[in-house]
Amino acid sequence: MRLKRVSFGDRLLLYFIYAFLILLSFSALYPFWNAFVVSFNEGMDTSRGGITFWPRVFTWDNYDVVFQDNKLINGFLISFYRTIVGTVSATLMTAILAYGMTRSFLMGRKFYMIFFIFTMYFGGGLIPNFLLIRSLGLMDNFLVFIIPGLISVWNMIIFRTFFKGLPAGLEESAQVDGCSTWGIFFRIILPLSGPVIATLGLFTAIAHWNDWFVPSIYITNPDLLPVQTILRRLLNSNIIELSGLPNDVISKINSARTFTSKSLTSATMMVVTLPIIIVYPFVQKYFVKGVLIGSLKE
């Protein structure tokens, strides 16, 4: 511990910084907290105003209604399903590609690399992509969530950089023992790549969970809509009837007059956010690592 006199100016600067950081943290948390509070307050009471830090008329009813909404429940299942299938398949496919691309004897390697990197500069854009997906028969198909995202060139480059940094001796000895390239990949490379797989896998999973746009243009069948897209429609329409609630619940809502679309969408938002909030503290270090890997030059 260093003991030294802190000048008046430095102290003032430090107070200013602490005050600013506290204000910034408050502003980052408050919107979540307020929506959380509103979701636990009776809807009609909320529209009288004044609900900020604490509920006035506490109720579980908003959540009761949300969990009876069949469309939302189905949306959750779709979201979970696509997140798991999409993350596992995309991470594996991208890692396999990346490992192949590290092999120096790979014929056409330079050409392949240019082929991949070019797509980071130029793309066909929204409409040609849409026409392609339509002609491939992926409209209203669960696979539209999975297949187009299997390869991420950016992640491939990060994987490749990581694999190149692994000690070459391990692979050599495995080769001497007669292990095939695929065997080396699955038995030696993958088990050593835990951190990078966790990092890229988490980013992929978050992207899957948060995606609302792809389903909004490619999916018309309401049974295939993930929860984010449903929530977006609820937020835009403010119509309770749009939901997948059983009729008796709707008539109860209409007669009780204690719900508003605001109280119900707040509860829905909380439920959609919850999975991320729950895993976030545990995986935060991987996210930070991920940014730093991504910004390292090759």
Added chain:
Amino acid sequence: MSGTTTNKPHPSSSPGLKSLKKTNPFRRFWKQIDVQLMVFPGILLVFVFSYIPMYGVLTAFMDYNVFTAHRIFENPWVGFKHFEAFFNAPNFDQIMRNTIVISLLKFFIGFPAPIVLALMLNEVRHMVFKRIVQTITYLPHFMSWVIVGGLVMSLLSTDNGSVNILLKGIGAIDEPINFLSLKEYFWTILISTNVWKEIGFASIVYLAAIAGVDPHMYEAAEIDGASKLKQIFHITIPSIMPVIIIFMILAMGSLLNAGFEDILILASNPILRPVSDVLDVYVYRIGLQNQRYSFAVAIGLFKAVISVGLLTMANYLARKAGSSLW
């Protein structure tokens, strides 16, 4: 197997390889078919989902919409008709203005904000406090735009919106303002929301750069009696300048990306279109909602060509400055 001929021996790197290399590429290819099979699915997927759409941009030079022939190449070629139509469209100026103004606002406000945050966090000696601030400010980055939009709508609404409650409480307004349906507030809301969402997460790289600054420099400065502020401006900022420059150049490369998801979500009210329509959003609306495919592709291509130019230039500059995107 001899490990002396090459650094990384492989089943195919037998002593006969050198002669094989010259004589028979097909046999050499066949010998490494296992590795080729590793990259083949990736190549196929990227070909289908990235290159075929590039070929699809040719529809910008045709008359192709939802009513014309379903097979793309049965449609007539029309040259630059759609480009001209867009350049002469009554809302062309408006869209270009919005695109450029929003990009520049994002660049001049959104780019320096995380640097300032990193500099501030670096001055915090209380490690627990620092970690808490970091954890909290990173969080919004992981929320979807749907959630962020929902939170913004909730905060700004006239029905128990906290911003209106606050403004009323301090006596700034008498009646709640419906912020998200008034054009004059849109840019402020859009930029603030973006900064709010990304400031924490974007500060990570700058914090890492600051961590690499030689601590002896600060000690020497302290002995010389330099104030904290002087140290920030004369040691920290110059030391992380290379990182700032790289990220600034890369941000310039995407200057036409004024936003897409954020604008779609926050400007869901059509009243806002005169201030919220940027190129990408306009392509979406014309193409997917009005189904004028060729016209939309032409606008998208116009943007993509400028973007490639900007990105190539940015990457060239970044390479000159000592780093590059890859």
